Amino acid sequence: MGARLIPLPPAGRARDAALAGGVLAVVAVSSLESLVGPREEPWAATAFDWALIVLACGSLLFARRRPVAVAALVLVTTGVYYVASLHDGGLMIAVIAALYAVAAGGSRPRSSSRR
Numbered sequence: 827m828g829a830r831l832i833p834l835p836p837a838g839r840a841r842d843a844a845l846a847g848g849v850l851a852v853v854a855v856s857s858l859e860s861l862v863g864p865r866e867e868p869w870a871a872t873a874f875d876w877a878l879i880v881l882a883c884g885s886l887l888f889a890r891r892r893p894v895a896v897a898a899l900v901l902v903t904t905g906v907y908y909v910a911s912l913h914d915g916g917l918m919i920a921v922i923a924a925l926y927a928v929a930a931g932g933s934r935p936r937s938s939s940r941r
Contacts, residue, residue: 842887849920850883857915867912875915878907882920889927897924 836844857879860872882903889896901924904917 846886853916860913875911878903893927897928900924
């Protein structure tokens with residue numbers, strides 16, 4: 827037969843890294859306003875905001891293994907970011923990705939063996 831024209835998506839840890847890296851890239855581009863242009867907040871606050879961004883996006887590396895814990899961490903981190911930051915970045919994308927991980931393979935109710 828012929829060669830496969832459509833590349834296969836990454837699997838395993840590479841897929842986790844692709845998700846975290848892709849979300850981080852999108853969020854970073856949408857948050858560049860905090861680094862360029864006139865200063866609206868001190869550099870310490872900007873560094874704290876970027877640390878929250880990296881924490882939320884970086885935790886997506888573990889979304890397949892611990893989806894509920896990661897979703898909770900991302901939700902809290904995103905909430906703190908939006909309260910603390912003067913800039914409106916796209917960090918909500920990380921929450922969407924984490925909630926999708928919960929829906930795709932997260933905590934499922936276990937049936938009782940008693941009947």
